[in-house]
Amino acid sequence: MSVLDAKIPEGTLEQKWTKYRSTVPLVNPSNKRNLEVIVVGSGLAGASAASALAELGYKVKVFCFQDSARRAHSIAAQGGINAAKNYQNDGDSVYRLFYDTIKGGDYRAREANVYRLAEVSSSIIDQCVAQGVPFAREYGGLLSNRSFGGTQVQRTFYAAGQTGQQLLLGAYSSLQRQVGMGSVKMYTRHEMLDVVKIDGVCRGIIARDLVTGKLERHFGHAVLLCTGGYGNVFYLSTNAMGSNVTAAWKAYKQGAFFGNPCFTQIHPTCIPVSGDHQSKLTLMSESLRNDGRIWVPKKQGDTRNPVEIPEEERDYYLERRYPAFGNLVPRDVASRAAKERCDAGYGVGTSKMAVYLDFAYNIKRYGNVEASKRNMHSPTEEEIIRMGKEVVKEKYGNLFDMYQQITGENPYEQPMRIYPAVHYTMGGLWVDYNLMTTVPGLYALGEANFSDHGANRLGASALMQGLADGYFVIPYTIGSYLSKEIATKAIDTNHEAFVEAENKVKSQIENLFNIKGTKSVDHFHKRLGKIMWDKCGMARNAEGLKEAITEIQQIRKEFWSDVRVTGTADEFNPELEKAGRVADFIELGELMCKDALDRNESCGGHFREEFQTEEGEAMRDDEKFAYVSNWEFKGLDAEPSLHKEELKYENIKIAQRSYK
């Protein structure tokens, strides 16, 4: 087994990044003009990296499959972005953000990376404000904060329930500024379908123009994959319909190791599944847990209208089980607790697979605060509730509207029904401290890499990581590689490696059309999703995982002999796009199950039923599993090989996570 070198700089934790930045080799401006960087994906990580690198003078090409860079799924993030500003004077610091993130990740993330993330978090807020991102403000004109799960400070910056949208539009406007200046060339409606390697080094990509169907070859001195997560392997998730693993998967098959593939985040507060027709699930932001209390009836199978169930007959199970953090426990803990109640027969709604998220208590509380602000001495109950609803509307109006659109129920009048759903993937391509994968010249940023969230990501940290990687990490770390590339001339894309890669992509597309089977792409995707959710979802066990592996292998066989892809290759063909993505999801699903089977412990989002405490909490095994599992592709029908990166905790005392 090879030893993975994470290239963590020497020195104390606090000095590593500062020292690194001051000593990393630089590329002079005239050389930057000759160095080409390909960025795949235009979400927070991709757009911020592309604009920051173009500002430095590199020649940048950006690819996205949507019709505009502004559509990337970062746009859907709702609640907020963390930063260790300590504007609230409540005891926050770089160290505390670092500590919360490592602990929240159940001690499965790399200390040096997470500390760097916490260090640069402040600059992200400064940068975004300078771009004109309209964060929420207090009457005094300064920035407002709110709480998120897994922390006891208020460090989350937000823009109503549309924080991701506002941050992405900020990054998008910076990107479009560079496009206008000619320093970034934008390729919308393009999908990357392979990585091109020459002599073991990444030298470009093959992309398909989704409008014309033409395959294109693009050279780059470095390629950055900022292509997000792979939650859609479960078919139903909070991800956008187009979110996919294809770019990361092609990189894996070209030798980039895949880290911790089984670490999936199941978000506790989503709108429950309503039927078989469902194509996606919708998140209700974690910020709602600031003001919403989660409960189920104390009686099993209670079908009364929730507003008629008296206080003493309700079980506020998170407040009961975790008094210190209450409704603000981390996502993995909250999700499992909801599953536990529903499995035990206390679930609500028609499916019985839901719990209540109730705002009545805080509507009243806010109403009383408003009454005293307005000097109303004896307000009526109705006045209090009306004013309270106004406050809640200002904070979460768009989320409440969204809920009402989907369910047809009014959450101002009755509690929301929620249930956990697949939301984020902590796993991803393994990267070193420089964000480089095991393929030289190939980088992974944002959700596409495995790096910062361990086995469970804290809320409001995905936006932080995407922008940290793009604005403040890669502009420095890419120098250590590109400074050695200044003599490399742009390689002609008629080079045989490009021709060969293009032919490989072309023949996969031809194969898909030639099957002429009987079942649609979605048919296979739904079947895969069901297996993944049932056997590699919120709870897993060895037996189920073994079954899943066999079943997924069977699906792969059937897919490649019975899928029907309509239309042709040389036109705009969304069915073909889906087919390629689902083919990759099927292969990924198998690897996720293998990874989950290998990890004989429970940690964060990975809950193996065989490994739990008597109280049903996750039971880690630090002796045997304090490592990142990195899988190396060995061929489709061969076993992937496992490479471990041991995790060393030099600054944090590793302990059982407790939110009690």
Next chain:
Amino acid sequence: MSGNMNLTLKVWRQKNANTDGKLVTYQVKDISPDMSFLEMIDILNEQLINKNEDPIAFDHDCREGICGMCSLYINGRPHGPKEKITTCQLHMRSFKDGDTIVIEPWRAQAFPVIKDLTVDRSAFDRVIAAGGFVSVNTGNAQDANSLPIGKEEADLAFDAAACIGCGACVAACKNASAMLFVSAKVSQLALLPQGQPERYMRVQNMVAQMDAEGFGNCTNTGACEAECPKGISLSNIARMNRDFLVASVASNN
């Protein structure tokens, strides 16, 4: 879960930008009122694939009303019959059994059809690239709280910034004007102190690009505001006109 609605759909089919299109009639059965409109089209597409026919191409991605990708013109209205939502947030409970629904793409010279219901909205990207930003390089910024912004201005800027760039305003307008879209970005930045240094140059550059893309003129019918899924206000257009006038007077001097 299947439902009990049976519907007749008349859908715009067009192979590509170079061919003519036409409305084609389809029947869908057992539609549930809890389905979203796009899930209903998913079902139709599944039927078409089973018959070995080409499924209907339409843009969609997040399916939660924020990415701005979905863009259907339903029974003569962008994003369908309900207000302040996108097509992906429209549910079948807004229709009734036996209804006939006409589904067309956005119609505008500046948004050419790519296929069926999918159009090319890259003109919007070029308008933003012409000036829809604050020219600040990464790392330039001062501490975020060193620039207090009154809550009222901040909220107004946020309201303008809520635009999702879907193009419903253009589709709703009889002149295919993009004034609401452009003015939302101009206003967001004009309302904030960060946007002041480039305020007048920005409005001139963005308006020039908007005209170059072939969007029509604004004749104040207000259809854009009425159909905007995010409720972007017409007052943004007034603000942009004022800024444009100031900029023109200043540059004439």
